[in-house]
Amino acid sequence: MKEKREIVYLKADRNSVCHDPKIKIQDVMSVQCADPAICAGIKNKTLYTFKKNDDQKKEGKKKKRMEVFSMLNVIERIQMDYPDVEIVSIGEQDFVVQLLDAPMAPKWLETLKVVVMVVVIFLGAAFTIMAFNNDVSVGEVFGSRSGRSRFPSASEKSAGDGKRKTESIRNRNFLLSWTGSGNFGIL
Secondary structure (H helix, E strand, O other), X not given: OOOOXXXXXXXXXXXXXXXXXXXXXXXXXXXXEOOHHHHHHHHOOEEEEOOOOHXXXXXXXXXXXXXXXXXXXXXXXXXXXXXXXEEEEOOOOEEEEEEOOOOOOOHHHHHHHHHHHHHHHHXXXXXXXXXXXXXXXXXXXXOOOOOOOOOOOHHHHHOOOHHHHHHHHHHOOOOEEEOOOOOEEEO
């Protein structure tokens, strides 16, 4: 009777981006197997190691480092360690791995950015609420230096006849005019 072989399924994406120069199989493809020991061993197998380019760092250039792999080469590497395993590829036959330098932003800088954004959003929301409550009159929100606002208050706006209302609306650059019947008409 023929011995039952373990089946390993590999699914590679067409493009993968890694930040560590030592590329493992789990970084670029999915591995599924019924035996967890075999699956863990395959996932942690090193596929490729990018060489350090000190010349690029000295010149200040950031060149994209890419490598193209064939699934046949990956299967060959796996079968060197696990010869009794049957491997089935259900993904791409060729795939690209790109190495990018890991972003090294200091933690305090990220915290500072968050605090600044929270303060700006809070002040913007407070300003919006104050301007809305004063009928979008920013002059009334802050007032003038003499203590009297340059803009008329809501009670001053409502005082007067219909002619004053029409002029007030025109002065505020609205395209609608108040008619005496309670309807708006286009200027």
